[in-house]
Amino acid sequence: MACSAHHEGKFQPSLARLKIVRYDDIGLDVPNVCGPCETAPCVDICPVYAMRRDPITKMTYLDDDKCILCKSCVGVCVNGVILLDTVQMRIIKCDHCDGDPECAKACPTGAITYGPTASLASVDRHGKIISYLKEISRTNKAEEVSGAE
Amino acid sequence: MARGYMGKFLRVNLTDGIFNVEPLPTSWIKDFIGGDGFGAKLLFTEVPGRIDSLSDKNKLIIATGPITGTMWPMSGRTVFISKAPLTGIWGESHVGGFLGAELKYAGYDLLVIEGKSEKPVYIYIEDSDLQIRDAQQLWGLTTDKLTGAIKKIHQDPDIQVAAIGPAGERLVRYASVMVNHARAAGRTGMGAVLGSKNVKGIAIRGHGAVEVHDHSTFMELAKEAHSRVRSNPQARQMGKYGTWVLTAVKQEIGELPTYNHQTGVFDGWEKLSGDYIRPRYTVADRACFGCSLGCKKVNYVRDGPFAGTLEEGPEYEGLMAFGSSLGIDDYATTLKANQICNRYGMDIISAGATIGFAIEAFVKGVITTKDTGGLKLSWGDREQIIDLLQMIADRKGFGNLLAEGSKRAAETLGRGTEKFAIHVKGMEVSGQDGRTHRSIALGHATGARGADHLRSLVVVDQLGYEDVAASRWGADKLPEIIDPYTEKYKANAVFESENAYCIRDTLIVCWYSVSWPPIFWMEDFARMLPSVTGESYLGKVENLTKIAERQVTLKRLFNAREGITKKDDQLPDRFTKEPMPEGPGKGQTVDLAPMLKDYYTLRGWDLETGLPTKETVKRLSLEWTKVHSE
Numbered sequence: 182m183a184c185s186a187h188h189e190g191k192f193q194p195s196l197a198r199l200k201i202v203r204y205d206d207i208g209l210d211v212p213n214v215c216g217p218c219e220t221a222p223c224v225d226i227c228p229v230y231a232m233r234r235d236p237i238t239k240m241t242y243l244d245d246d247k248c249i250l251c252k253s254c255v256g257v258c259v260n261g262v263i264l265l266d267t268v269q270m271r272i273i274k275c276d277h278c279d280g281d282p283e284c285a286k287a288c289p290t291g292a293i294t295y296g297p298t299a300s301l302a303s304v305d306r307h308g309k310i311i312s313y314l315k316e317i318s319r320t321n322k323a324e325e326v327s328g329a330e
Numbered sequence: 331m332a333r334g335y336m337g338k339f340l341r342v343n344l345t346d347g348i349f350n351v352e353p354l355p356t357s358w359i360k361d362f363i364g365g366d367g368f369g370a371k372l373l374f375t376e377v378p379g380r381i382d383s384l385s386d387k388n389k390l391i392i393a394t395g396p397i398t399g400t401m402w403p404m405s406g407r408t409v410f411i412s413k414a415p416l417t418g419i420w421g422e423s424h425v426g427g428f429l430g431a432e433l434k435y436a437g438y439d440l441l442v443i444e445g446k447s448e449k450p451v452y453i454y455i456e457d458s459d460l461q462i463r464d465a466q467q468l469w470g471l472t473t474d475k476l477t478g479a480i481k482k483i484h485q486d487p488d489i490q491v492a493a494i495g496p497a498g499e500r501l502v503r504y505a506s507v508m509v510n511h512a513r514a515a516g517r518t519g520m521g522a523v524l525g526s527k528n529v530k531g532i533a534i535r536g537h538g539a540v541e542v543h544d545h546s547t548f549m550e551l552a553k554e555a556h557s558r559v560r561s562n563p564q565a566r567q568m569g570k571y572g573t574w575v576l577t578a579v580k581q582e583i584g585e586l587p588t589y590n591h592q593t594g595v596f597d598g599w600e601k602l603s604g605d606y607i608r609p610r611y612t613v614a615d616r617a618c619f620g621c622s623l624g625c626k627k628v629n630y631v632r633d634g635p636f637a638g639t640l641e642e643g644p645e646y647e648g649l650m651a652f653g654s655s656l657g658i659d660d661y662a663t664t665l666k667a668n669q670i671c672n673r674y675g676m677d678i679i680s681a682g683a684t685i686g687f688a689i690e691a692f693v694k695g696v697i698t699t700k701d702t703g704g705l706k707l708s709w710g711d712r713e714q715i716i717d718l719l720q721m722i723a724d725r726k727g728f729g730n731l732l733a734e735g736s737k738r739a740a741e742t743l744g745r746g747t748e749k750f751a752i753h754v755k756g757m758e759v760s761g762q763d764g765r766t767h768r769s770i771a772l773g774h775a776t777g778a779r780g781a782d783h784l785r786s787l788v789v790v791d792q793l794g795y796e797d798v799a800a801s802r803w804g805a806d807k808l809p810e811i812i813d814p815y816t817e818k819y820k821a822n823a824v825f826e827s828e829n830a831y832c833i834r835d836t837l838i839v840c841w842y843s844v845s846w847p848p849i850f851w852m853e854d855f856a857r858m859l860p861s862v863t864g865e866s867y868l869g870k871v872e873n874l875t876k877i878a879e880r881q882v883t884l885k886r887l888f889n890a891r892e893g894i895t896k897k898d899d900q901l902p903d904r905f906t907k908e909p910m911p912e913g914p915g916k917g918q919t920v921d922l923a924p925m926l927k928d929y930y931t932l933r934g935w936d937l938e939t940g941l942p943t944k945e946t947v948k949r950l951s952l953e954w955t956k957v958h959s960e
Contacts, residue, residue, distance in 0.1 A: 182400075182401055182620060183401060185539070186401055186545070186549060189539070190541075190545050191539040191540065191541040191542075191545070192399055192400050192401065192539060192540040192541070192542075193435065193537075193538065193539030193540070194431075194435065195435065195536070195537040195538075196539075202487070203487075203510075205474075205477070205510050205511035205512070205642075206474055206478070206511060207628075207640065208613065208614045208616060208628025208640070208642055209614060210616065287401075287556070289556070289559075289560055289617075289621075289622040289623075289624065290615070290624065313613065313614075
């Protein structure tokens with residue numbers, strides 16, 4: 182929401198440049214933000230070279246002037262954070278707020294961070310999620326064996 | 331149209347199967363602000379007096395406020411309003427989650443559901459795509475399964491679903507509406523209203539925007555408000571432990587309802603406190619829409635009879651209802667009970683209190699195994715209590731009677747069991763005790779929906795926030811106003827808190843930003859509202875106070891139409907005649923009459939009948955209610 186408030190001047194999560202995936206059933210929220218990407222499919226697929234990646238930060242940037250709205254990047258993004266705004270006909274993509282992103286400032290728990298250590302945080306997060314899912318499947322198996330509900 | 335609103339409300343007529351989009355009357359904004367206020371106005375005008383809550387004449391309103399869907403902290407609340415199946419009077423139930431914001435993004439401030447469908451349906455709203463869809467295949471599903479199923483049907487994980495479970499279908503009197511899996515619009519039985527209309531769920535998806543009047547000023551205020559939430563020490567505690575912190579506090583002042591409110595101290599309280607629970611059970615913290623606090627906890631039971639239970643919650647009220655109040659000193663049991671309540675869609679407070687009523691009546695020998703269908707009830711019997719809860723959800727055997735709520739169950743059983751039914755106006759008393767927290771005694775007695783801890787609970791005295799009390803109500807009222815054991819000044823505290831909470835319920839913001847921890851109050855809302863709506867009228871505390879008074883009196887008039895008078899503003903004898911048997915508040919009872927008198931005077935209600943006087947009705951410009959009042 183902070184994202185659309187900053188970029189659009191209104192509150193419209195459907196135009197946010199990030200995507201929070203919520204799993205209510207297992208109590209897990211995964212914030213998907215743009216980058217840093219080890220391999221950047223959006224850069225590779227863009228037919229007009231409108232997308233580029235900073236070799237050091239591994240963050241990708243879109244040049245709106247070059248964009249021909251072919252939507253290739255929308256389909257190929259693994260995080261699902263590139264969108265086509267069909268009202269104003271433009272690609273909606275995170276521009277990293279010039280290195281000081283609103284989403285990270287708004288996040289109360291530090292789940293979204295920005296900086297050289299960002300990849301470390303995401304590794305931690307993945308580790309936590311994996312161990313958590315393992316625990317769930319372990320108990321599900323135990324339930325199957327015992328027949329308990 | 332003032333900004334912050336979408337300017338439209340959506341009406342679904344299930345009998346005819348049609349939708350209607352109507353403009354939001356602009357005059358409502360100055361008079362009622364939004365949320366609860368719009369709901370009260372609509373319900374009063376459109377639902378005639380003394381109808382059956384479960385008939386097709388009743389309506390269910392889902393309302394949002396001007397700041398719903400914006401960056402203001404803790405603004406992710408939604409309210410369900412209807413005539414309550416549990417009490418037959420004013421019914422409302424607020425819920426967190428993401429539903430209200432989604433409704434606004436879809437383009438509507440309110441959703442009104444009326445009539446009755448012939449067969450099970452669910453309502454699907456995606457912006458201007460409005461459908462009443464068949465739900466015969468979905469009937470009988472638990473709320474979690476239903477939510478998943480609807481998301482799957484529409485191939486969209488971001489759909490927000492308000493679901494009723496099997497308890498709502500079976501018209502359990504305190505059935506809840508569940509949002510986001512574990513957020514419950516629990517009290518007063520809103521789930522039964524949907525059940526009676528054959529509506530299994532409401533699915534909403536919106537892609538629009540909420541715009542405010544002055545974006546940059548509002549964002550500044552909102553960011554400042556967020557940082558106030560994050561730096562508040564009590565809020566940080568709350569983010570860590572949720573409302574579990576209350577268990578220890580309540581034990582300390584002798585207000586932890588134990589054995590169906592018989593006493594206020596519980597030996598096993600430590601196992602129900604935050605310090606004990608968090609390291610042993612909690613696996614994740616979660617939050618509702620736009621919240622910096624994040625009081626929701628996902629918990630997991632590793633061993634014992636309920637091993638493998640993974641569920642969000644319960645909060646303090648759940649710990650009380652299925653913990654101390656039933657003599658259980660085990661968190662896992664309360665979590666299991668919470669899971670059943672969530673999945674089947676029931677209010678955990680009323681469910682626990684009704685079971686407590688049955689156990690006390692059985693233990694004291696007033697009812698026997700003949701009444702219970704062979705069940706031998708006793709305090710603290712975990713497995714049996716969970717089984718009984720399941721029976722209520724299924725309306726099986728003895729559970730069928732308890733599904734009617736403690737008041738109706740006591741009337742059916744007779745033999746003096748009424749004195750074990752701890753309720754006001756038919757709604758079971760929540761996790762407070764007026765004997766050791768005098769302001770809540772008045773709050774319970776006068777609450778518009780019955781024994782209610784959310785409309786006027788003063789926590790300043792309960793938790794002893796001296797500086798907050800001094801700044802809100804003046805230092806001259808200290809120390810009495812923060813002494814939980816005296817009646818003095820309590821009407822003032824209840825009156826002003828109720829007013830502030832009314833504004834909270836119109837905006838709508840979360841309980842936890844207003845009263846406990848005390849972060850925001852009227853002046854903060856007055857400062858923020860003009861930047862949202864562009865209405866300078868809403869920028870003055872005295873105007874907001876008047877709006878709040880109007881709303882309390884309007885709900886009172888609604889209840890008066892249903893036959894409520896002063897004689898109903900009473901407490902169970904347990905609080906007024908049975909002295910607190912032990913603990914720090916030993917020997918305390920409630921003397922309600924002086925507090926009621928002060929309260930009626932402040933509200934401008936008649937001291938003899940408890941009804942709003944003509945002058946009050948005129949002062950609050952509520953004369954229009956007369957037309958609808960026969």
